[in-house]
Amino acid sequence: MEFSKNQLxxxxxxxxxxxxxxxxxxxxxxxxxxxxxxxxVHDTINHVMPATSDxxxxxxxNKVKHKLQHLSDLYVSLLSAVIPDRSRFxxxxxxxxxxxxxxLTTQELEELSKQEWxxxxxxxxxxxxxxxxxxxxxxxxxxxxDPQGAWNTTNLGEGIIIGVIDTGITPDHxxxxxxxxxxxxxxxxxxxxxxxxxxxxxxxGARRVLNxxxxxxxxxxxxxxxxxxxxxxxxxAGAFVKGSGAYSSAVGMASGxxxxxxxxxxxxxxxxGYCDGADxxxxxxxxxxxxxxxxxxSLGLSEDSDGHHVYEDHIAVGALKATLNGLVVSCAAGNDGxxxxxxxxxxPWILTVGASTTDRRELVVVELGDGTKFDGKALLQPKNWAKxxxxxxxxxxxxxxxxxxxxxxxxxxxxxxxxxKILLCPFDGEDPIQKAQNMRAAGxxxxxxxxxxSSLGLDDVSxxxxxxxxxxxxxxxxxxxxxxxxxKNATATFSFRGTVLNKPHSPSLAAFSSRGPSLxxxxxxxxxxxxxxxxxxxxxPPTYIDRTNRKSLLFDFMSGTSMATPHLSGIAxxxxxxxxxxxxxxxxxxxxxxxxxxxxxxxxxxxxxxIPGPADLNGIGAGQxxxxxxxxxxxxxxxxxxxxxSLICGMGLTxxxxxxxxxxxxxxxxxxxxxxxxxxxxxxxxxxxxxxxSTVVVTRTVTNVGIAAxxxxxxxxxxxxxxxxxxxxxxxxxxxxxxxxxxxxxxWTGVVIYPLRGxxxxxxxxxxxxxxxxxxxxx
Ligand SMILES: *[C@@H]1O[C@H](CO)[C@@H](O)[C@H](O)[C@H]1NC(C)=O
Ligand SMILES: *[C@@H]1O[C@H](CO)[C@@H](O)[C@H](O)[C@H]1NC(C)=O
Ligand SMILES: *[C@@H]1O[C@H](CO)[C@@H](O)[C@H](O)[C@H]1NC(C)=O
Ligand SMILES: *[C@@H]1O[C@H](CO)[C@@H](O)[C@H](O)[C@H]1NC(C)=O
Ligand SMILES: *[C@@H]1O[C@H](CO)[C@@H](O)[C@H](O)[C@H]1NC(C)=O
Ligand SMILES: *[C@@H]1O[C@H](CO)[C@@H](O)[C@H](O)[C@H]1NC(C)=O
Numbered sequence: 101m102e103f104s105k106n107q108l109x110x111x112x113x114x115x116x117x118x119x120x121x122x123x124x125x126x127x128x129x130x131x132x133x134x135x136x137x138x139x140x141v142h143d144t145i146n147h148v149m150p151a152t153s154d155x156x157x158x159x160x161x162n163k164v165k166h167k168l169q170h171l172s173d174l175y176v177s178l179l180s181a182v183i184p185d186r187s188r189f190x191x192x193x194x195x196x197x198x199x200x201x202x203x204l205t206t207q208e209l210e211e212l213s214k215q216e217w218x219x220x221x222x223x224x225x226x227x228x229x230x231x232x233x234x235x236x237x238x239x240x241x242x243x244x245x246d247p248q249g250a251w252n253t254t255n256l257g258e259g260i261i262i263g264v265i266d267t268g269i270t271p272d273h274x275x276x277x278x279x280x281x282x283x284x285x286x287x288x289x290x291x292x293x294x295x296x297x298x299x300x301x302x303x304x305g306a307r308r309v310l311n312x313x314x315x316x317x318x319x320x321x322x323x324x325x326x327x328x329x330x331x332x333x334x335x336x337a338g339a340f341v342k343g344s345g346a347y348s349s350a351v352g353m354a355s356g357x358x359x360x361x362x363x364x365x366x367x368x369x370x371x372x373g374y375c376d377g378a379d380x381x382x383x384x385x386x387x388x389x390x391x392x393x394x395x396x397x398s399l400g401l402s403e404d405s406d407g408h409h410v411y412e413d414h415i416a417v418g419a420l421k422a423t424l425n426g427l428v429v430s431c432a433a434g435n436d437g438x439x440x441x442x443x444x445x446x447x448p449w450i451l452t453v454g455a456s457t458t459d460r461r462e463l464v465v466v467e468l469g470d471g472t473k474f475d476g477k478a479l480l481q482p483k484n485w486a487k488x489x490x491x492x493x494x495x496x497x498x499x500x501x502x503x504x505x506x507x508x509x510x511x512x513x514x515x516x517x518x519x520x521k522i523l524l525c526p527f528d529g530e531d532p533i534q535k536a537q538n539m540r541a542a543g544x545x546x547x548x549x550x551x552x553x554s555s556l557g558l559d560d561v562s563x564x565x566x567x568x569x570x571x572x573x574x575x576x577x578x579x580x581x582x583x584x585x586x587x588k589n590a591t592a593t594f595s596f597r598g599t600v601l602n603k604p605h606s607p608s609l610a611a612f613s614s615r616g617p618s619l620x621x622x623x624x625x626x627x628x629x630x631x632x633x634x635x636x637x638x639x640x641p642p643t644y645i646d647r648t649n650r651k652s653l654l655f656d657f658m659s660g661t662s663m664a665t666p667h668l669s670g671i672a673x674x675x676x677x678x679x680x681x682x683x684x685x686x687x688x689x690x691x692x693x694x695x696x697x698x699x700x701x702x703x704x705x706x707x708x709x710x711i712p713g714p715a716d717l718n719g720i721g722a723g724q725x726x727x728x729x730x731x732x733x734x735x736x737x738x739x740x741x742x743x744x745x746s747l748i749c750g751m752g753l754t755x756x757x758x759x760x761x762x763x764x765x766x767x768x769x770x771x772x773x774x775x776x777x778x779x780x781x782x783x784x785x786x787x788x789x790x791x792x793x794s795t796v797v798v799t800r801t802v803t804n805v806g807i808a809a810x811x812x813x814x815x816x817x818x819x820x821x822x823x824x825x826x827x828x829x830x831x832x833x834x835x836x837x838x839x840x841x842x843x844x845x846x847x848w849t850g851v852v853i854y855p856l857r858g859x860x861x862x863x864x865x866x867x868x869x870x871x872x873x874x875x876x877x878x879x
Contacts, residue, residue: 132205135406136190136312136378138222138414139212140199140763141175175200182211190312190378196385196421197222198764201312201378220760223406225377225414227399229267229328229369230432230444230662255731257358259285260673261304262336263392263427264666265383265399266329268322268367269306271298273330274654275338275354275639276363278302284362290390293321302339305364307386312378313370322367327640329367331658332398334639336666337361337673341654354637354655357670357727358677364392368399375399377414384418388425393676395422396669397431398662400444410620411753411760416447420761423449424741428676428684430669432661433627434614438555438707440718446618446626448781449744451672451688454613455633455664456724457559457708459606459700462599462635464570466548468492468583469591476548476570477558479635479657481596485568489591490545492584493517494524506550506581512538519543522592524580527551527571529563536567546570546594550577553611557708560611562635562659570594573710605699607724608708609715610634613661616718620751623778625785625874627721628692631671633664634708671727678731679805685739685782686803692784693737693869694730695723717857717874722785734806734867737784743776750775786860789876790822790848801841802862802869804833812862816844818873821852824860831862852877 172192179189179202190201198219204212212218261284269276271294278301290305292298299306308322324330338356366383369375380399387395397415410416419429433454434444445452464478469489495507495518509525520543527549539547546568551561554574561571572580584590610633618626635657642652668691675687682690697720699705704714705724748758749770759767779788779798788796804810810833814826825845833840844860858873 132207134188134203134205135224136201136376137204137209137224138193138197138199138201138378138381139179139209140197140219140221140760141178141217142198142219178215178217179212182215183208191382193381193385194764195388196381196418196764197760201382219763220756222377222414222417222760223412225380225405225412226402227369227375227377227380227415228402229326229373229375230398230400230435230660255674255677257337257361257670257673257677258282260358260361260394260677261285261288261364261392262358262361262669262673263364263366263387263390263395264329264333264336264669265366265368265380265387265395265397266332267326267369267371267373268308268324268329269303269333269363269365270324270330270639270641271303271306273334273639273641274341275334275356276300276303277339279339281360281362285391287391288362290364290386302337302363303365304362305390306367307365307383308367309379309383309386310367310370312376312382313374322365324367324641325371325643326369326373327644327656328373328398328658328662329365329369330641331636331638331656332396332662332666333363333365335636335663336396336670337363338639354639357667358673361670361673361677364390374402377405381414381418384415384422388422388427392427394428394430394669394672395419396666397429397445398660398665400432400434409757410447411757413447415445416450417761419447419450420744423684423744426684428669428672428687430665430672432665435612435660435662437613437615437719438611438709440615441617441619442614443616443618443626444614446616446621448621448624448747448778448783449684451629451668451691452627452721453661453665453668454627454630454719454721455610455659455661456607456613456630456705457557457610457634458632458636459603460599460601460635461558461603463597465595465597466570466572466580467593467595468580469587469589470583472579472583474572474576474580475558476572478569478571478596479562479564480566481598482568485594485596486545487593489593491521492524492580492590492592493521494581494584497581504581509535509539509547513542513544515542520545522546522548522594524548524550524577524584527561529561532563532565536565539567548572548577548580548592550574550580555707555709555711556611557608557710559608559634559708560659562657564657568594575710602700605701605703605706607632607699608706609719610659611708612659613664613719615716621778622876623787623789624781624783625717625721625787625872627719628688628785629668629695629721629725630723631664631667631725633661634659636663638663668725671725671730674727675730682736682805683738683740686736686805689736689738689784690730690733691725692722693735693871694726694733695721695870696726697723697870714855716855717872722870722872732806732867733869734804734810734864735802735812735862735869736805737782737800738803739782743781746773746776747778747781749773750777785872785874786844787874787876788846789878790846791878792848794848796846797843798846799841799843801839802831804836804838804840806864806867808836809834810864810866812864812869814842815861815863816858818846818858819853819856819875821848821850822875823847823849824858824873826860848877
């Protein structure tokens with residue numbers, strides 16, 4: 101895309117994309133500041149033993165459990181021997197780590213570290229929170245219409261428990277009714293803080309886990325004061341609700357991905373969307389102990405966190421224990437795209453979820469006096485807008501470094517200059533309510549908001565202005581500005597088209613979706629998968645008001661990888677229901693190897709930005725989830741728990757750092773463990789680094805989960821200049837669950853034609869098992 105001198109270059113923080121923006125907690129380096137640390141305690145009962153059979157060692161339900169009260173008393177006494185103030189003690193952990201959370205200064209932590217029982221500490225961490233139409237868009241249709249689909253008469257997620265760790269829930273919302281739902285399975289051991297009047301067979305559990313969050317001890321029970329948790333839970337497992345929609349947009353039947361699954365809610369974030377790591381880790385522990393099957397975390401690390409190593413990340417540590425206990429953990433990739441290396445939750449045992457756009461748009465066509473038309477977007481569309489051509493103007497331009505910036509449309513406006521006109525303004529997503537009021541007061545007839553980056557697409561922003569408006573691309577805004585400048589009597593009009601489906605080139609990768617490569621795991625392609633995350637309609641608390649009629653909304657739009665994550669959690673629940681014995685890695689593999697890589701035009705999925713070309717593998721991972729195919733993947737790449745331990749050992753951490761990862765299981769001596777490098781982990785995608793003329797061999801093992809007697813043939817594509825040989829190139833299976841290993845030998849042989857991407861596909865008569873190949877060339 102060419103940058104002209106008239107190009108509007110308007111730089112704002114990307115934060116408008118995170119609907120739940122909050123004023124950050126203050127960063128504090130004061131040594132005397134009290135912060136929540138997690139203190140690890142040596143497990144004196146167990147002894148060092150090598151990781152042999154993961155189930156024997158790591159299955160915590162097998163482990164003789166300490167009586168919790170007894171353990172708390174022990175930890176309180178350990179702490180109070182050093183710090184007499186008992187109120188500093190917050191939580192006891194027993195399943196995800198051995199230890200406790202407490203409010204400590206760094207000096208006090210130093211004192212504790214001198215104690216014999218001290219095994220280490222996790223530094224303070226803060227996290228933050230990062231639909232009617234999406235089920236049909238993903239190919240999920242009611243069994244009456246599509247009996248062969250992922251949704252069928254026996255599988256809408258029945259009996260599967262999805263745990264949502266977020267801002268709480270709106271328990272009496274119609275999305276959480278339990279019409280004809282069976283009671284939860286007997287393994288369920290959770291609790292409902294709302295009591296039996298509000299919990300039911302859909303909402304089977306709700307816990308407030310906010311003891312580490314200061315000043316948050318008033319809201320009881322875990323009612324959602326923010327809206328994010330309610331939205332996310334409804335996307336994962338909301339029941340069918342007729343006539344949903346917001347502001348008369350996207351009206352239809354709303355439901356989550358697994359409409360008959362159970363929900364267990366853990367409230368860990370305050371009403372501003374901030375969450376303490378100690379609460380998050382405690383919630384993961386509750387979920388493991390309660391009997392949850394799939395965990396959904398639409399949270400990412402906040403800037404004001406200490407410690408940057410993987411083993412210091414509470415989600416990474418908690419998710420490992422959850423995975424070893426058979427839970428699928430689905431987490432948001434983050435909203436810090438489109439820059440590379442901006443990922444969150446990029447851990448091999450987590451399903452890392454990026455965001456894509458849907459094929460739905462709330463369309464408004466902008467027409468200029470000279471007949472030129474542009475497609476724009478407006479989530480809120482007025483019903484009685486006076487039609488016809490209106491004068492078109494802006495509030496002035498500023499020259500900055502040779503670029504033209506439009507003046508902001510903030511504050512009070514001069515009525516004489518703007519009344520009855522359409523205004524061209526820069527988009528900033530801030531203060532939509534105040535802006536609408538100012539425009540109305542000044543008699544403005546309509547507003548065109550110009551996106552501020554050429555990499556931003558219309559589906560990347562979703563701000564609701566209760567005022568006639570149209571968001572347009574930067575390139576189109578530039579043309580409109582040139583038109584105003586070159587005509588004496590510039591005019592324009594809007595044509596509001598409402599919700600339009602089947603938008604071309606859908607899905608696309610949302611610009612805000614965080615990109616790889618993963619910094620701690622550069623040998624593993626991340627994110628793993630993308631799912632719908634742009635302008636997603638979901639359940640909201642009654643505090644969300646329709647500004648056009650002052651009534652409470654049942655559903656509203658939100659955007660973010662936060663919205664994509666529960667789509668995947670719900671789909672994981674459908675797979676779990678269809679295949680109860682599958683491991684978390686097998687379920688992840690099924691989702692990844694069956695993902696779609698082409699859009700509805702039959703071309704490779706692009707970036708949502710107007711810049712053409714396929715989306716980078718570091719943004720899209722294996723592609724867009726396809727639930728119907730994921731239920732029946734043919735082959736899976738399985739990973740056993742002890743392979744993750746071997747992987748961690750291969751990262752060169754010390755035994756004590758690894759102890760943090762695997763406690764409360766007995767410590768592992770890495771010297772006695774066979775190490776696995778990142779590229780050799782039995783992952784469903786392949787990432788390798790090549791040097792000129794050097795050879796890299798990767799080994800993978802597939803398990804046949806399809807037809808017993810089946811034959812698969814390899815098809816591999818790599819860029820020109822690289823050779824790749826698969827051995828054996830044909831896999832013949834005779835039994836279900838039979839495993840066969842193969843190798844791929846890569847060699848950089850000549851001048852390479854970019855882009856550096858490829859794929860390995862195993863083809864049978866019935867299944868297509870695809871692994872993306874990401875290549876890095878080292879000189
Ligand atoms: C959280 O704090 C409340 C009030 O002090 C207490 O009753 C509860 O037991 C605490 N929760 C945990 C898990 O320790
Ligand atoms: C853990 O152990 C329990 C009790 O023996 C068993 O029922 C369960 O299936 C085991 N879980 C896993 C993931 O192996
Ligand atoms: C408007 O046009 C004039 C010449 O016609 C040009 O000098 C000026 O830079 C233009 N201004 C903008 C904001 O494009
Ligand atoms: C400007 O354009 C409008 C609509 O096209 C027209 O009604 C009006 O007469 C024009 N005014 C001038 C001064 O040309
Ligand atoms: C529904 O799908 C499951 C797999 O998810 C399959 O086992 C079952 O036979 C299907 N039922 C019908 C009625 O098609
Ligand atoms: C590989 O080796 C050959 C022969 O030694 C040499 O001609 C070629 O340039 C090398 N390739 C690369 C990519 O360095």
